[in-house]
Amino acid sequence: MYEGVRKASLVWIGVVACSSTSWAQPAPQMPPNAATPATRSSPTPGPASTPPPAAPPATELWDRPNLLGDFGGLRSGLAGRGISFGLLETSEVLGNPTGGIQQGAIYEGLTEASMGLDLARLIGIENGVINFSAFQIHGRGLSTNNIGNLNNVRSIEATRGTKLFELFYQQGLAGGKLDVRVGQLAADQEFLNSQYSSSLMNSTSFGWPELPSQDVPGSGPIYPLATPGVRARWSVSSPLTVMAGIYNGNPAGPGPGDPQLRDASGTAFRLNDGIFAIAEAQYIINGSTHPTGLPGSYKVGAWFESQGTFSQQFDNTGRSLANPLASGQPRALNGDYSVYGMVDQLIYREPGTINQGAAIFFxxxxxxxxxxxxxxxxxxxxxYKGLVPGRNNDTAAVGVSVSRISPVAGHLDGDRQFYSGARTPIRSSEGVLELTYEYQAAAWWLIQPDLQYVFNPSGEVLDPVKPARNVGDAFMLGLRLVVTL
Structure with missing residues (x-):
C-alpha cells in the first residue's frame, strides 16, 4: 500500500494547468468555508479558459505565496503564457515514546515538483490541460519501522526513492459540464475525499481509507503509485455531480514484496492487470460563493476490482489454511468490491465570516x-477554522477511525490456535485517535504539531521482536513543516 503507504498529506500545489488562474468547473464543488486542503487527497484545481486579470505578485517575504518569490518575474511571466510550476517540501520529525514494536524517533520528508500546461494559452485548445508531478521521498517511516500498525501515522510515509507520480491530459467539454482525464492517474486525488478531514495527518485513517489500501492489489492507484487510467466527471445539475474512473488493476503488477520497489521509478505504465473501477455521486448543499445556509457535501460511491481474490480462511480443497493437511493454496474467488458513504457538513459559522467555524465529517x-x-x-x-482569536487561517482538528479485520480472517486465527495449541492473538480491529493543529505561519509556511494514539496495532498481533507479547498500543507525537518554494 502506499504506505505500506498512504495518500500524501501535504498542501497540494498540484499544479494542474495554471495555478495562477481558476476554472469554474462544475465539480467537485466545495463549500467556501472549507479550510485550505492539507492533504494530497484533495481534488486538484481544473484548467482555465477565461482567467481573470492576474494581481501583481506580492514581494514581501511574509506576504508572498512562495518562499522563493516570483524569480524576477519568471513565475508570473510563464503563468501568463500558460505554464505553471511548483515545488513543495514537507519535512517531519516524529516518534513513539510508548508502544509499538520499538520506541524511537525518525525523520521523513517529501519533495514534490509539478508542472501544468494550459493549452488554451499555449496552442489554442480551450479547456485543455497537461499536468505532471513527481516525488523525491526521503527519510524513514514511523509506522513501518517502529509501530507496525495498518493506518500509517503519516500520509507521506512511503518507500524512499525518486519517481513519477501523475502525467495526464484533461479536457473540458459540453460547455464546462463534462471533463475527462486520461494518462497516468491516481484515484486518491479525486475519489473518497473528505475535505474536512484533510487537516489530519494519519494517512489511511483520514485520507485514502485503510480498507481499499489493504484489499486492493498493490493498494490501488494511490500515492505514491499512479497507473494508466481514464476519469470522467459530469455536472448533472447545480448540486449534483457524478464521477467515474477506470484504472489498471495493479499499479506495480503482481509479485512479491513491496510494490513500490517493483515500480521504483513510477514508469511501469502497466495495462494488463485487470481493472480497478470506481464511481461516486456528490450532492452539494449551499455551495454558492455566499451561501445563506451552512454548506455541506454528501457522497455515495462504490469500487470494483476485477482480478481474482482469495479466501481469508480456506484452501482450494476446502480445508482451513491452518490445517497441517492444507494444500497451502488459498481458495480462488471472483472479483472484489466495496460501497461507501461520506458526509462533510459545516455546523457553525462564526458571525461575519465566510470560511471560519466548526465542521464535522463522517x-x-x-x-x-x-x-x-x-x-x-x-x-x-x-x-474548527479560526479557533484561536486573530488566527483566522489556522485549523484545529480531532478525528477517530476504526478498521475492522474481517471476521473470516479472525476465524483463521482461531484455527491456528486449534491446530498449533499455542496462544496466538485473534485479530479484531485497529483504532486511531488524532489531535492536530495547523499553524499558518506565512502563506508559504505551515507548521503542524500532531498527537496520535493507535489502539491494537494491526488488529492485535504478536510482536515480531518479542513474540511472547502482542504489539502494544502506541502513542505518537510529531511536528510537520510544509514549505511552498
Whole structure:
C-alpha cells in the first residue's frame, strides 16, 4: 500500500494547468468555508479558459505565496503564457515514546515538483490541460519501522526513492459540464475525499481509507503509485455531480514484496492487470460563493476490482489454511468490491465570516468478509477554522477511525490456535485517535504539531521482536513543516 503507504498529506500545489488562474468547473464543488486542503487527497484545481486579470505578485517575504518569490518575474511571466510550476517540501520529525514494536524517533520528508500546461494559452485548445508531478521521498517511516500498525501515522510515509507520480491530459467539454482525464492517474486525488478531514495527518485513517489500501492489489492507484487510467466527471445539475474512473488493476503488477520497489521509478505504465473501477455521486448543499445556509457535501460511491481474490480462511480443497493437511493454496474467488458513504457538513459559522467555524465529517465503507483482510472501515471528526482569536487561517482538528479485520480472517486465527495449541492473538480491529493543529505561519509556511494514539496495532498481533507479547498500543507525537518554494 502506499504506505505500506498512504495518500500524501501535504498542501497540494498540484499544479494542474495554471495555478495562477481558476476554472469554474462544475465539480467537485466545495463549500467556501472549507479550510485550505492539507492533504494530497484533495481534488486538484481544473484548467482555465477565461482567467481573470492576474494581481501583481506580492514581494514581501511574509506576504508572498512562495518562499522563493516570483524569480524576477519568471513565475508570473510563464503563468501568463500558460505554464505553471511548483515545488513543495514537507519535512517531519516524529516518534513513539510508548508502544509499538520499538520506541524511537525518525525523520521523513517529501519533495514534490509539478508542472501544468494550459493549452488554451499555449496552442489554442480551450479547456485543455497537461499536468505532471513527481516525488523525491526521503527519510524513514514511523509506522513501518517502529509501530507496525495498518493506518500509517503519516500520509507521506512511503518507500524512499525518486519517481513519477501523475502525467495526464484533461479536457473540458459540453460547455464546462463534462471533463475527462486520461494518462497516468491516481484515484486518491479525486475519489473518497473528505475535505474536512484533510487537516489530519494519519494517512489511511483520514485520507485514502485503510480498507481499499489493504484489499486492493498493490493498494490501488494511490500515492505514491499512479497507473494508466481514464476519469470522467459530469455536472448533472447545480448540486449534483457524478464521477467515474477506470484504472489498471495493479499499479506495480503482481509479485512479491513491496510494490513500490517493483515500480521504483513510477514508469511501469502497466495495462494488463485487470481493472480497478470506481464511481461516486456528490450532492452539494449551499455551495454558492455566499451561501445563506451552512454548506455541506454528501457522497455515495462504490469500487470494483476485477482480478481474482482469495479466501481469508480456506484452501482450494476446502480445508482451513491452518490445517497441517492444507494444500497451502488459498481458495480462488471472483472479483472484489466495496460501497461507501461520506458526509462533510459545516455546523457553525462564526458571525461575519465566510470560511471560519466548526465542521464535522463522517465516512463509512464495507467489503465482503470472505475475501478481504479488512471488511469494515469508519472515520469521523470535528474541525474548527479560526479557533484561536486573530488566527483566522489556522485549523484545529480531532478525528477517530476504526478498521475492522474481517471476521473470516479472525476465524483463521482461531484455527491456528486449534491446530498449533499455542496462544496466538485473534485479530479484531485497529483504532486511531488524532489531535492536530495547523499553524499558518506565512502563506508559504505551515507548521503542524500532531498527537496520535493507535489502539491494537494491526488488529492485535504478536510482536515480531518479542513474540511472547502482542504489539502494544502506541502513542505518537510529531511536528510537520510544509514549505511552498
Amino acid at each position: 465516512r463509512v465503507m464495507g467489503a465482503p468478509e470472505d475475501r478481504n483482510p479488512i471488511s469494515f472501515f469508519a472515520d469521523g471528526g470535528l474541525t
